C-alpha cells in the first residue's frame with residue numbers, strides 16, 4: 001500500500017478533507033532511500049488531489065539495547081551496530097526500521 005493510499009483513506013474517513021502535509025518517520029534500516037521515496041511520491045501525487053500536499057520526513061536514528069550499559073543506546077553507525085558509548089554490540093535493535101506514517105496535516 002502506498003503512502004497516497006493511506007493518506008487518501010485518512011482523508012476519506014474525515015469527510016474528504018484536503019491533506020496539506022504527510023508526516024513520516026523513516027529509519028536508516030528500513031531499506032528505503034529517502035530521495036527515492038520523495039521522488040516516487042512526487043511522481044505519484046502529480047496528477048492527484050495531493051499535488052500540493054507536502055511530504056515531511058523525520059529521520060530517526062538507530063537505537064539498540066546495550067547489554068554492557070544495560071540501557072538503550074544510539075548505535076555507532078548502521079554498518080556497525082555497536083553501542084556509541086562503549087562499543088559493545090547491541091543485542092536488540094529497537095528503533096531504526098521505521099517507515100511509518102505519523103501524522104497528517106489537514107486543511108480546516
Ligand SMILES: [Zn+2]
Pocket residue numbers: 066067068069070073083084085086087088
Ligand atoms: Zn554500551
